[in-house]
Amino acid sequence: MCGRFTLTVSEEEWVNFFYVQSVNLRFEPRYNIAPGQQIAAIIADDEGRRRAGPLRWGLVPSWAVDEKIGYKMINARAETIHEKRSFREPLVRKRCLIPADGFYEWKKTPDGKQPLRIMLKSRPLFAMAGIYDTWTSPDGKVLHTCSIITTAPNEFMAEIHDRMPVILPREAESAWLDRDLQSIPELLSLLKSYPAEDMQAYPVHPQVGNVANDTPACIEEYKVPDNDAGGDGEQLTLF
Template sequence: MCGRYTLTVTLEELMVRYMIGETMVPFHRPKYNVAPSQLVLTILNDGNSNRLGELKWGLIPPWADNPKIGFQMLNARSETAAGKPAFRAPLRRKRCLIPADGFYEWKTTAQGKQPMRIVLKSRALFSMAGLYETWLSPEGTKINSCTILTTTPNELVAPIHDRMPVILRPEDEQLWLNRVVTDVTAIAPLLQPYPANELEAYPVSAAVGNVRNDEPALIEPYWTDEQLELW
């Protein structure tokens, strides 16, 4: 599962990275502890250009009776998404990118659960593969929401957690966003674990476990004496 991540760059950096000309997003500040049910920045393609917008993290299918189902749809397993009612249609027609520069997972140790931050060794932005949907309540309330696709872990993440987000290579992002491509076999090769030798993991403070905490100190390496002996 991917349940927390970071996006610590500016809005201008995002727009340059994803070739966004204009955006309706009024403001973005660096986020050090992005959590489920929050509005998260995502990249869509309207058929002509990339667009930057906000979606609620936790996909709500159009047929849902209650939007609270989104809490059960934070992630979609890439291996089975094509066969799931909630994810089948968006996998074909409603794919998005969810930008990040790190994600958190909790490693089981003798001392308890240790939060780890996983980043590219280059510390560059990366794109997690996402799906999105629009839900309309009987009263006319509209909620645009998303989920993050996960896959089996690579050699770096496996000792930490049994799943990891699908991270797309920059050269594959436009294929993922291409709304003309509706054959899931064409995008299936993209849903692979990201190479372990291009990632790095390090321990961070347990403070990241509280969603109310959202400050730069959360992404700083946090080594206790015991951890220094273990790692």
Template sequence: MCGRYTLLADELEILNEFDLSHSIDSYQPSYNIAPGQNVLAIIHDGNEKRAGYLRWGLVPSWAKDEKIGYKMINARSETAHEKPSFKKLMSRKRCLIVADSFYEWQQTEEKKQPKRIQIPERNVFAFAGLWDKWQQEDKELFTCTILTKEANDFMQEIHHRMPIILPKDRQDEWVTPHKQEPHEVYQFLQSIEAERLKAYNVDRYVNAAKNNDEFCIAPIA
């Protein structure tokens, strides 16, 4: 799964990386992005890409209770094209969720050890995500989920699942609304090859979502 990540890049770097023409309203870097928070995402409105904030934890448009979002921070890419919660979103509501590293917890004999995982060659990247709009009476939410897959050889030693990180040259292919059939989108995801990753141990300080400072990413032995 993917339950925490970071975004420390400056705004200009993000605008350049994703070829965005408009500034990002209220952009704030974060050392410890957690479910339930608003996260920076990029959608395509049919004319251009736009960056803005979605709440992490998908609340499908048909849901009766917004609390379902806390159970839907991730979606399994292997079955998302078949599941009622995600099938329509695979066709028409795909997004880029902007990050520059993510955390995962490795089970050891004594404890769960948090690790920060990065792509050595990229300062900022995007998870493959899905989004939806939920409305009930006078309340409106725009929410998202991160697609995951079986861990690659590197990640298997840490966790059995991992987020799908889109290669730079396939980000636009994911977010532009030209793939309409859910199964075709599924095949696209299966064709994504994981990039080279690196990881290092960080303190369990990061376990608490309220902690959001440079100590979250400080290496420990």
């Protein structure tokens, strides 16, 4: 799954990187983005212009009875996304890019789970494939929500977790946003595991497990205590 990520750069940096032409959100760098929160997302309008705005992480389908369903739908599996009622129409008609510069995952170790921040080697920013929908409550409240698509792990991520977010190659970003592209086989062909050789990770402090912690300290490299030696600790080297 993908349950936490970061976007720590300035608004100008990610807006320019993803060729966004219109921004409609108040942005601040984020160090521990969690489900249920408002996140930055990018869509394309009918003319192909890219627009950025806020979506709540956790998809609430337009037909849902209760918005609480969103807490169970933070991710959509690439393998079955076209089969699920909640995801099929958004896959065809409501796709978005979720900008990020890293995501967190917890690796099992003999001493428990160690959180890692995972990034790309070749570029500072990347787009996760997302879908979105709009839900209106009986009292007229409108919610715009999204899910991040996940897929099977590549060789790098398999050592950490059994799922990973779909990170789109640069050349696939425009296709994912293209409203004229509605062929399910073509869309599914974009939902691949990102190349393992371009990924890297480093340990971070367990404080990222608490959603209340959203500070630069969350992304600092963490020296895991060396319990066997009883010393001051040593740098964990994983990859």
